[in-house]
Each structure stands twice: as C-alpha cells, then as structure tokens.
Amino acid sequence: MGYLSISLLGLMGLAAIGYGSPTVSYLNDMEEEPDSEEFGQFMGRKKTTCKCGWTNKSFGRIVGGKPAEENEYPYLVRVSMDTSWGVANICGGTIVTNYHVLTASHCTTDVDAQYYVTTGQHIVNLPSNRSRMYRVEKVINHPEYNQINDWNDLSVLVIAEKMEFNQFVGPVCLPSANRIDLPGQWVKAAGWGDTQYYGSSSVVLMKVFLKVIGHKECQEAYKGSDDVAPNPIQFCTYRTKKDTCQGDSGGPILWLDPKTNRYTLVGVVSFGIACADGTPAVNTDVQVYMPWILATIKDNQRGSDTSCHID
Template structure:
C-alpha cells in the first residue's frame, strides 16, 4: 500500500561520473541508517535523501528532500563480505514528522530474531536480473533462515553480526538498488540489505542491527 512504510528513505548518491541509488530508513528526525557499501570506495560523493516517497519519479506532496551533512561508515568496514556493512547519515535539517514520514524502532543490543520469522523488505531496487528498475516502492516478505543456510553459501558469514533470510522458492528477493533498506520483523528494523549472489535469489545476507546498537 502506498506510504505504508513511512520510515523508508531513498538515497541518491552521486559523484562527477557516477550516480546510484540505495535504500535506507529513518531512525531519528535527522538520522538515517543504510549500508556502508553504498558509498564506500566511490570517492567524493554527494548524498540526497528523500523521505515520504512512493513514486520516486513524481513530485508527491508527501515527499521531503534533504542533503546529508555527514555520514559515518563503521570503522571496521572493509567490504560487504567481511561484515560491518552499516552507515549512519546525519541530515542537514530535521525531517518534519507526518503520517508519511516517521522513524522506525530498532531492536535492543543483541536482541535476536528466531528462524522462521516472517519479515518484510521494501525498496526501489531492480525487479529482475535484466535490469528493470521500479519507480514505485515495492515490498517482499522473506523468512529468517537458520544460520547454516548462509554459512554453507557464504564463506565470511558470521551469525553474530549478520542475519540470513530469503524466500526458499526463489520467487521473491532483494536486488540491486535495494541495498541499505531495512529487514523489518515485528515492527522493528532488525536487518539492513547487504549482499547475496547476483544470480541466486536465495539466501541473502543482512547486517544484524542489534549487534551494532551500541555503535549507533
């Protein structure tokens, strides 16, 4: 349903030669969480955050636009496969809280989520491997998987700081452009879209937000 995820943030990341999009989510009126790999290694970038959006190509009255004053990548981040794929962005101005723009709650430190729990992921990422992009925010439901599922698939998977989730049928998944968006379980942002194999929709790895709660 349009505007049913008022915490969602759309990130436009640009430098002189490059432009990309990522997701993120509002945790305070002036703070957004996203994935470190969205900006790491891309040089001198400018980041614009749009809140309250459904169709990112339309000038919706609900939208609020912000320049990012500064952002902090986790100090131990090297690349997305080594973990710590988390970034905190501070908006230059505080967002105005409306029915279209509201922060989401975070889990407490080391709060766990049980395998089998149904969670949701929203974003404006590609909807197919052929590169089709969506202008409207879409959502999929994904189940938290047992850690062994990701340990068998990904060498660097570490369950303390990562969550393994996906749709075992392979019909639903996150993809390019969804990075940085939240894995929402029981109305809390438990995960951040991080990585997976490009040609395999299942499983996917999410940064475990509860592990990083003291850093946040």
C-alpha cells in the same frame, strides 16, 4: 561485493549461480506468509518510547512481491548522490531520528561525495507534496567495515536539517536490549530495486515477505567463500522466487513486534549472489550493532533527536 543497489524480486527466478547446495532445508520451506492486513495499524498491548514503526494502509490486501501502498512505510527513504551526470539513486535507507538515517556502508564508500535522502517517496521521480529531498551533512561508515566481504556493512547518515515528521514520514522502531530470536521468523523487505537480476529497477515502492534462515545454513549456502562471517553479525533471508536485488541495498529488513504491533528494524540489506536464484540474501544484523548505532547518534545529536524503541 554487495549489490551496489539491491532490489525486490517478486516476479521471477533465475538459474542458480551461487555457492550453495540445492538440498539445504530452507529450499523446502513452503509455509504460507502471514496475513499482514493489520500489521502496524493499531497500537499493541505494549508501548514504544515514541511514535515509530507504524504503517499507512487501507484494508485492501496486497501480498509479497507486489507494490506497497502509498507511504505504507513512513521510515523508508531513497539514498542518492551527486555524479557527473546528475543526482543518481543508489540505495535505500531507514529513518531512525529526525536527523539520522541507517543504510549500508557499501552504498557510501566515497565519504567525500555529496549524498541525499528523499523522504515520503512512493513513485521514483514523480513530484509529490509528501516527498522532500534532504542533504546529507556527514557519512559515518562503521569503522570496521570490510569492503572485500562486506562485514560490518552499516552506515549512519547525519542529515543537514531536521526531517519533518508527519503521518507519512517518521522513524522506525529500533530493537531493545532483549535480543529477538529471528531464525524461522517472517520479516519484510521494501525498496525500489530491480525486479530481476540486472534488470530494470521498479519506479514504485515494492514489498515482500521473506523468511530468516539459521546462520549455519547460511554459511553452508556460501560454502567456499568468506562472505558470511563466522560469528553471527549477519543474518540471511530466503523465499522461493522472491528476494532483494540490485537497488535495495541499505534498505530495511523489518520485523513486526507482536506485542507492540509496530515494525522494528532488525536488518539492513547487504548483498547476495544473484536474485531469487536459490541462494539466500545476506543482511547486516542491526541488533548486534545497537551499541555503535546509539553511540554514533549520541555523538552526532541535534537537540532531542532520540531514537524510538520498546518501552
């Protein structure tokens, strides 16, 4: 039921076709997005266990719904698969170790297919000495993934060979044991998805700021369906006329930790009704699944491929 490729809609809205009420409070939130010029640039006062979550930026400003700078998010990858007509780009994903990428289970339901991840990419299908495609050796979808309502929509991809890290390719930070209270906070999404509902996908990596809304508000927006779980294993994001859409599924929802000034992976893009239609997008809450993620990495470990988190 998820977008089989979800995308960043920063340019236009569409007529609402969702379940939600147009009077819910998140629709009235007109708060200005934060100034992110220095986000991820310099280390904060608190350290991480290894280098993670940094950004590559010049000091020119680019705000939500606009192209990201080249390799701005070194941990973002493109997920593709073999098809009868060749290799097709299907989703986004996020690097967590030299051998592991997180994405959404609805992107990898065919566990026998051959998948690939491309690191260091900015413009789709444009050759670059910074980008490289790696073969996925193993797909590990969450054992309780529900294809009907996309609950537990999370997958670990085990890469066949070590992904080489440098300034332009590296891991995101993962949440620590201290839960981040997300409702009301700004988060960032990035991907190559459609720029309007069932429109054409972007060839350039796009980024957008979104606001996390409360679980009860999200349930109310999806009233009449069971798409949003009764327990908070998901969280919702919303911003007027800005959204994730087809093509961005499996990609990251990033939270800037003010103590480390590094981006932490707090969500994986899962699904929505349409794009920027007044209904919030639903994301898998990475914090809930950290025990499973860490156990899965440990069970499929190659050398010292440990994930990074707040020290």
